[in-house]
Amino acid sequence: MDPLIISGTEDTPEVILNKKEGTFQINGRSLPEDVIEFYTPVFSWLEQYVANPNEETKFKVKIDYFNSASQRAINEIFNILTRINLKGKKIIVEWYFYQDDDEMREAGQEYAEITNLNFQYISYVPD
Numbered sequence: 001m002d003p004l005i006i007s008g009t010e011d012t013p014e015v016i017l018n019k020k021e022g023t024f025q026i027n028g029r030s031l032p033e034d035v036i037e038f039y040t041p042v043f044s045w046l047e048q049y050v051a052n053p054n055e056e057t058k059f060k061v062k063i064d065y066f067n068s069a070s071q072r073a074i075n076e077i078f079n080i081l082t083r084i085n086l087k088g089k090k091i092i093v094e095w096y097f098y099q100d101d102d103e104m105r106e107a108g109q110e111y112a113e114i115t116n117l118n119f120q121y122i123s124y125v126p127d
Contacts, residue, residue, distance in 0.1 A: 001052075004045040012038055013063055017045050019053075025060035026077075030070035039073040046080045053084045053091075062096035064104070064126075071107075078115045085117070092118050099123045 001019045008014030013028035032038035059081060066074065084091045095108035105121060112119035 001048060004041060006038075006041070015042055017042070017049070019049060022054060022056075022058070024057060025062065026074075027060075027062045028064070030063055030066035030074070032070070035069040035073050039070075039076070042073075043076060043080065046077060050080060050083045050087075053087065053089045056090040056092070057081070057084055058092045058094060060094045060096070061108075064098065064101075075111065075114070078111055078117060082115050082117060090118075092120060094120050094122055096122045096124060099125050 003018035003020070003023075004015065005018075006012070006015040008028040011029060011031040011033070013026045013030045016023050016025050018024070061074070063070075063074075078093070081091055081093070093108075093112070095105075095111075097104035097108065105123070108119055108121060111117070
């Protein structure tokens with residue numbers, strides 16, 4: 001399975017999905033002009049991955065800001081990842097948030113409640 005790598009911009013996150021290396025991450029800001037166009041390749045790649053996932057998948061999410069349309073797209077990513085658990089494989093979501101950003105931490109907690117995925121919360125100080 002070929003990796004999916006999307007370079008980040010000021011308004012779109014960097015996405016790295018690499019089964020062979022075990023690297024699954026989204027970093028940056030998510031405000032794409034066309035959310036469907038941006039996230040469709042991510043959904044497609046993850047759908048293929050779910051068919052034959054690694055024994056353990058650590059999905060790193062380090063988004064400092066996302067709009068409501070991106071919020072729905074991120075929710076869809078987690079819904080797809082939920083199917084990995086149903087296959088008996090381990091999935092961990094590492095949810096990064098700025099140390100003082102309670103809203104982003106709460107967003108991660110809401111996703112965890114909705115999906116029942118194993119979330120680990122990691123606070124950090126912005127550069």
